[in-house]
Amino acid sequence: MALLPLRSKLPDVGTSIFSVMTQLAQEHGAINLAQGFPDYDPPQSLLDAFARHVSTPGHQQYAPMPGLPRLREAISQKTAHVYDVPAPDPATEITVTSGATEALYAVLAAVVHPGDEVLVLEPAYDLYGPAIRLQGGVPVYVPLTLPDFRPDWNRVAEALSPRTRLLMLNTPNNPTGATLTPEDLDTLAGLLRDTDTLVLSDEVYEHMVFDGQPHHSVLQHAELRERAFVLSSFGKTYHATGWKVGYCVAPAALTTELRRVHQFVTFSVSTPAQHALADVLPDTSLYETLPAFYQQKRDLFRDLLALTRFRLLPVQGAYFQVADFRELAPDTDDVTFARRLTQETGVAVVPISAFYHNGQDHGLVRFCFAKQEATLRAAAARLLAS
Incomplete structure (x- = not known):
């Protein structure tokens, strides 16, 4: 007997944007600044x-x-x-x-x-x-x-x-x-x-x-x-x-x-x-040193991206940098821009529209700077060369 069609509880939900961009990064050899994970180890x-x-x-x-x-x-x-x-x-x-x-x-x-x-x-x-x-x-x-x-x-x-x-x-x-x-x-x-x-x-x-x-x-x-x-x-x-x-x-x-x-x-x-x-x-030092640890990464990444045509928004906390890309691609939606950046420039980011229930597009993408300095510098070099 054939099964009845499955009635989905979330028929409008596909694969998470983080998984999508990570997969795209892997396919194109891109530096993954999309998914929010560090590329360094926990404390010894x-x-x-x-x-x-x-x-x-x-x-x-x-x-x-x-x-x-x-x-x-x-x-x-x-x-x-x-x-x-x-x-x-x-x-x-x-x-x-x-x-x-x-x-x-x-x-x-x-x-x-x-x-x-x-x-x-x-x-x-x-x-x-x-x-x-x-x-x-x-x-x-x-x-x-x-x-x-x-x-x-x-x-x-x-x-x-x-x-x-x-x-x-x-x-x-x-x-x-x-x-x-x-x-x-x-x-x-x-x-x-x-x-x-x-x-x-x-x-x-x-x-x-x-x-x-x-x-x-x-x-x-x-x-x-x-x-x-x-x-x-x-x-x-x-x-x-x-x-x-x-x-x-x-x-x-x-x-x-x-x-x-x-x-x-x-x-x-x-x-x-x-x-x-x-x-x-x-050991309180393991978390009390984190603000300075991540602020150094934030400041380095912002300094590196200051040479690009991204407009960087303020970052008060967490380990993400939101950037306005409209000077680079004024007539491009953020999902298309994120895909092109991954495929053509080799740096994966997340479109901010993925964080709105209705996909609002404000011309913004999110970079994750919880990465080693070498990773951030390599990503910035690719962005500058594009």
Whole structure:
């Protein structure tokens, strides 16, 4: 008997733009500044710790569902140290997840019911919209203002409704590198004060904020913290994106709901990786040096690209550089430009329209500068020669 045609839950969704551009880069021998991963290794102390634990008896079996107690305790102490806030309870307020991606999906699955609205500030990471829709939720998009990608809180206020279940933040932002201020958090708290709207704050680039500025976490805002899931990523912090280990900090009642889903999605995360992370997390220098480490890369890359006809937008955080290419190709859409740059110049980038639900094209592309100096110089040389 022939099977009935499969009814897709996401009929309009194809392969991720990051996979598409990476594949194109491989086919054409291009330098891949499209996908956001470093081309250098994690700290040696972390690698050594992993090597120890991967051969330790008992460390090849399931970890506890919420995460190893010793890792959750280390996360609690680190959170209190970095943000000068009361330490979250490791037992009831911290959950180790298979990357921040799984945490994000589990949060949405836990709290979004069919018909609920979820506010998304865009450009936004391309996972957000499909993950919301898979829960039967309705994404409501509010554009960030150009050219600085600041939130328009009046438009956010207009978008809020009795059906708004969740508001998603991303600071520092991917793809723009824009960050939120304490005033932004105060304004948001005021907008949500008399509502039941929850907050999901994606803060995976928390340790990559530049020019002497601190990262302003939702965890530092007492009012917002009570209604927020805050996501972090060891993969981003320790240059180990392939390990896929992240975590979520949330009040106990919200954590309970998150774990109801987490236990049926991944159940638990790599045991030796968790032990290794617990070993190195007390070494504060590994993350306290990251702002200077990435600012040097940002400044080098901006200096190199200053000789091209790209117009570079400001970068406050994360490890991405957004650039306006319209002087180079005034009549070309960003997807076509990104493909041509990969195929003809040998440098792969991501078109910013991929971060808009409706493919808005502002003549912008995103470079990833989380690369070795030699990689950045080689990419710049190709761009200058084109």
